[in-house]
Amino acid sequence: MRVNFTVNGRPQEADDVWEGESLLYVLRERLGLPGSKNACEQGECGSCTVRLDGVPVCACLVAAGQVEGRDVVTVEGLAQFARQRAAGGCATGACGTPLDEARRWQAEGTGPGTGEDAGLSPVQQAFIDAGAVQCGFCTPGLLVASDELLERNPNPSDADIREALSGNLCRCTGYEKIMDAVRLAAARRSEEV
Amino acid sequence: MDFLRPASWEEALAAKAEHPTAVPIAGGTDVMVEINFDHRRPEYLLDLNRIVDLYEWETGAESVRLGASVPYTKIMENLRAELPGLALASHTVASPQIRNRGGVGGNLGTASPAGDAHPALLAAGAEVEVESAARGTRLIPVDEFYTGVKRNALRPDELIRAVHVKKADGPQQFSKVGTRNAMVIAVCAFGLALHPATRTVRTGIGSAAPTPVRAGAAEDFLNAALEEGGFWDTGKIITPSVAKRFADLCSAACNPIDDVRGTANYRRHAVGVMARRTLTWTWESYRGARPAPEGAA
Ligand SMILES: Cc1cc2nc3c(=O)[nH]c(=O)nc-3n(C[C@H](O)[C@H](O)[C@H](O)COP(=O)(O)OP(=O)(O)OC[C@H]3O[C@@H](n4cnc5c(N)ncnc54)[C@H](O)[C@@H]3O)c2cc1C
Ligand code: FES
Ligand code: FES
Numbered sequence: 001m002r003v004n005f006t007v008n009g010r011p012q013e014a015d016d017v018w019e020g021e022s023l024l025y026v027l028r029e030r031l032g033l034p035g036s037k038n039a040c041e042q043g044e045c046g047s048c049t050v051r052l053d054g055v056p057v058c059a060c061l062v063a064a065g066q067v068e069g070r071d072v073v074t075v076e077g078l079a080q081f082a083r084q085r086a087a088g089g090c091a092t093g094a095c096g097t098p099l100d101e102a103r104r105w106q107a108e109g110t111g112p113g114t115g116e117d118a119g120l121s122p123v124q125q126a127f128i129d130a131g132a133v134q135c136g137f138c139t140p141g142l143l144v145a146s147d148e149l150l151e152r153n154p155n156p157s158d159a160d161i162r163e164a165l166s167g168n169l170c171r172c173t174g175y176e177k178i179m180d181a182v183r184l185a186a187a188r189r190s191e192e193v
Numbered sequence: 194m195d196f197l198r199p200a201s202w203e204e205a206l207a208a209k210a211e212h213p214t215a216v217p218i219a220g221g222t223d224v225m226v227e228i229n230f231d232h233r234r235p236e237y238l239l240d241l242n243r244i245v246d247l248y249e250w251e252t253g254a255e256s257v258r259l260g261a262s263v264p265y266t267k268i269m270e271n272l273r274a275e276l277p278g279l280a281l282a283s284h285t286v287a288s289p290q291i292r293n294r295g296g297v298g299g300n301l302g303t304a305s306p307a308g309d310a311h312p313a314l315l316a317a318g319a320e321v322e323v324e325s326a327a328r329g330t331r332l333i334p335v336d337e338f339y340t341g342v343k344r345n346a347l348r349p350d351e352l353i354r355a356v357h358v359k360k361a362d363g364p365q366q367f368s369k370v371g372t373r374n375a376m377v378i379a380v381c382a383f384g385l386a387l388h389p390a391t392r393t394v395r396t397g398i399g400s401a402a403p404t405p406v407r408a409g410a411a412e413d414f415l416n417a418a419l420e421e422g423g424f425w426d427t428g429k430i431i432t433p434s435v436a437k438r439f440a441d442l443c444s445a446a447c448n449p450i451d452d453v454r455g456t457a458n459y460r461r462h463a464v465g466v467m468a469r470r471t472l473t474w475t476w477e478s479y480r481g482a483r484p485a486p487e488g489a490a
Contacts, residue, residue: 001196019194019238020228041229043222043291044376058290061225063218065196066242145289166375167288 005067007031008077009084009096017064024048024059026067027074032103035075035140039169046168049141050074056148058167075140076102078147082121085151123147126185127178134172142168146182154189156182197239202246205352206326208239213349215239219247219262220294222287223303247298247354256360258322261298261353268297276358278313278365278384285309285369288376298353301338304345304404311339311405312384313367315397318359325350332357339404363387364478366471369399370455370463380455383443383467387475392416392425396468401447401460411442411468428480436469443468 003014003026014030022041027033027050037047041060048059051073059072073081077097084095097105107118118125123146126132133139142165149156149164156164161182170178197215199205209215215237218224227233241247247262250272257275259268265283269292273280279297286292286309300310301321319335327350335356338346347353365386371377382399394415396408418435419425449460 019196020234022225022229042226043287046288046290049290055293056290057294058222060229061221061291061294063196063221063225063228063238063240065198065238066218066221066240068198163375164289167290 001065003064003068005069006071006096007033007099008073008080008102009090010098012099014064019063019065021064022060023050023052023062023064023067023072026064027059027072031099033074033076033099035102035105037137037140039137043167044169045138045141046145046165047138047141049144049168051144051148054148056145073144074102075143076105078143079105079119079121079124082123082147121147122188123150123181123185126188127181130177130181130184132173132177132181138168138170138172142170142178146178146185149182150186150189155186158183194235195237197237198243199239199241200243202244202324202354203326205239205241205244206324206350208237209352210326210350212237212239217241217302217352219299219302220264220291220296222291222295223299241298241352250355252360256319256357259297259356259358261301261355262296264294264296265292275360276313276317277361278317278367278386279310279358281365281367282309282313282369282382282384285367285374285377285379285382297356301345301353301356302347304339304343306339306342306402306404307379307382307400308405309367309369309379309382309399311335312382312397312399313365314356314358314384315405315407316365316384316386316395317361318386318388318395320357321346321353322355322357323347323351324354325352330354336407339406342403344404361386362390364475364482366474368467368471370467378454381447381449381460381463381467383464383471385468385471385475387479389425389479392420394419394472396443398443398446398464400454401449401464403448406446408443408446408468411439411446414442415439415472428483430480431472431476436472439472440465440469 003017014026039045039047043058043061050059080097197208216235217239219241247260249260251258265286268283297310300308314335320332321338324330367384369382370380379400381401384397386395444461444465447461449457451457
């Protein structure tokens with residue numbers, strides 16, 4: 001079957017989709033967006049977390065046909081998504097991240113911690129600065145979940161952070177640096193305001 | 194495989210009548226796991242995501258009519274006052290990502306003895322509203338909905354439209370044993386609701402029998418003991434021997450198995466402990482919420 005939906009602000013079409021396929025498979029294998037990770041395919045690890053009509057979900061548990069006509073944000077579009085949110089919406093009408101750019105997406109600049117010009121969202125920058133990325137497999141899911149938490153709750157308590165990230169497993173960091181990263185992103189934001 | 198995408202409830206019922214083997218998919222948090230692991234290859238998937246009625250709830254005088262697909266997150270956020278037991282149970286389901294998709298209709302569809310909504314529904318009192326194109330609507334008391342391990346009273350051409358859950362008229366509690374706080378399938382679970390309006394206590398036990406069950410004998414004993422002792426009027430502390438007997442009868446209502454999550458003996462024991470605790474917690478709030486007797490400071 002064919003599935004039409006919006007990915008990172010741009011309309012996309014996936015062809016020859018098998019009816020039992022997951023959104024995660026469509027993103028990775030049909031649209032060439034491997035940012036959302038596949039670790040368990042059973043909702044346990046959260047590494048496939050994306051926003052579906054704004055709501056964080058496990059892409060591995062959404063049937064492809066269920067996203068017809070709906071709006072998905074993946075980690076590849078997160079930086080642009082955060083910029084647009086900060087700007088209060090899409091002024092030019094040409095927002096979002098096109099597929100080819102999303103496929104090639106990487107931080108600009110060289111090396112970690114290059115700062116403002118890297119084109120990262122505040123949460124991405126905070127993860128780098130706090131040392132919250134080791135092997136990086138859990139990172140895309142954690143970024144999407146953390147970004148949504150801070151959008152909803154700019155000043156989360158530690159309990160709020162733990163709760164919001166309780167569906168995301170990390171085998172490397174022991175979570176403390178991830179907590180630091182979210183606290184850092186929140187603190188930077190409150191300084192700006 | 195075919196993917197059916199009805200745009201309305203009527204279309205969904207028609208599709209289910211035409212294809213009784215079609216597997217409905219709501220949040221997909223049970224169905225997709227089975228498909229991803231090739232445990233299930235349905236001929237038809239019947240997507241319920243476009244049916245807005247299933248995502249709505251109405252609060253009536255007596256009960257809340259909860260649409261089958263209302264996600265757990267919405268129950269936690271919006272129905273804590275009306276359905277405290279179910280809201281507490283919802284909060285213990287999996288993780289935010291899962292709670293954003295999964296709901297009570299899917300929990301009932303799967304009818305796992307470990308489903309967290311069941312003890313809360315049993316304790317609060319609920320009816321499952323199911324419908325078919327051929328025979329219209331019927332209301333199934335939740336006690337009669339679970340018919341065996343992962344079996345329910347749905348006929349092949351029926352879909353779950355909503356659950357009518359009695360609004361709380363007193364304190365409710367939900368308790369669950371597992372290895373940690375998030376992402377845990379219950380080793381066993383217990384729901385308890387005080388109903389001061391009818392001077393009754395209702396219970397629900399999860400994961401300790403082939404189906405979710407009420408502890409009927411324990412309820413009968415406690416209801417009689419509270420009535421005879423005048424507890425509802427005086428609000429005095431429940432006698433430890435009464436609480437102990439109630440807990441023992443709850444344990445006796447279990448018919449558990451040994452499995453990787455726990456032994457049958459452990460489950461029986463834990464249900465007794467949860468029964469005593471949830472009774473104490475709810476009774477304390479009942480005592481606290483009662484109007485002070487006249488003349489008291
Ligand atoms: C990682 C993970 C952790 C989990 N943890 C828990 C937990 O802690 N506690 C718990 O209780 N559950 C847990 N679950 C199971 C699952 O999330 C719940 O059972 C949930 O309530 C299912 O709802 P759903 O909408 O996603 O159902 P779906 O997967 O869409 O459907 C489940 C079943 O119900 C049927 N169905 C759905 N809607 C209808 C309808 N309207 N009419 C007729 N049939 C219908 C489907 O055909 C299917 O058989 C977990 C699942 C995962 C993946
Ligand atoms: S791959 Fe989806 S939760 Fe693990
Ligand atoms: S950094 Fe390796 S799993 Fe989290």
